Amino acid sequence: MDSRQPDAPLGEVDDEVDEDEGVEITRDELIAAMKEVITDLSEGLKGSDRDAYLDADDLAQNDWFFAGVSDQPGQYAVTMWPAEGDEDMLRIDIGSEDDVHSLASDPDQLAALTDDFIEGLNEEFDEEDEDLEEDEDEEEDEDEDELIDEEEEEEEEEEGDEEDEYEDEDELIDEEEEGEISPNGHSPRR
Numbered sequence: 001m002d003s004r005q006p007d008a009p010l011g012e013v014d015d016e017v018d019e020d021e022g023v024e025i026t027r028d029e030l031i032a033a034m035k036e037v038i039t040d041l042s043e044g045l046k047g048s049d050r051d052a053y054l055d056a057d058d059l060a061q062n063d064w065f066f067a068g069v070s071d072q073p074g075q076y077a078v079t080m081w082p083a084e085g086d087e088d089m090l091r092i093d094i095g096s097e098d099d100v101h102s103l104a105s106d107p108d109q110l111a112a113l114t115d116d117f118i119e120g121l122n123e124e125f126d127e128e129d130e131d132l133e134e135d136e137d138e139e140e141d142e143d144e145d146e147l148i149d150e151e152e153e154e155e156e157e158e159e160g161d162e163e164d165e166y167e168d169e170d171e172l173i174d175e176e177e178e179g180e181i182s183p184n185g186h187s188p189r190r
Contacts (some may be wrong), residue, residue, distance in 0.1 A: 005114065027114065037065040041104070042101050048157035066078070076100050092116055
């Protein structure tokens, strides 16, 4: 493996991209980017820099993908750059050197490989959506629990107030019976 970390893909961007706003690319553009990186890897394995390509995992790269040796001996892989702030990368093992050369010359295989990446991205987004929905559901449940707790506390307070009212009424009745308070609520003069 190459001892250096792959550099972030460089590309000219006219406007800064808002964090919530993703970069849009068509399937055909992704296929072209895949073809570019696989062709670069294939030519690198045939060219004068062959030794470098035999050891590096990122010499063939563009704004969307990088390709090179896999973590399996004698195998190669292509990896999609992660989104900014994302640590997870989508990687697909593409096979031996012969498989790399075959893939570079077969548009249908390149399209199928690109579709595998698109499917992987969709699964990743679906998982993120599910996680987000679960978090929202948990927050709603917590809010409901808090609301229920508050309602129960209010009910308990109301019950306590009613009991206090009954106790106050009982005391008034007792005091009236003892002659300490007149029926109109006033104490007798002494």
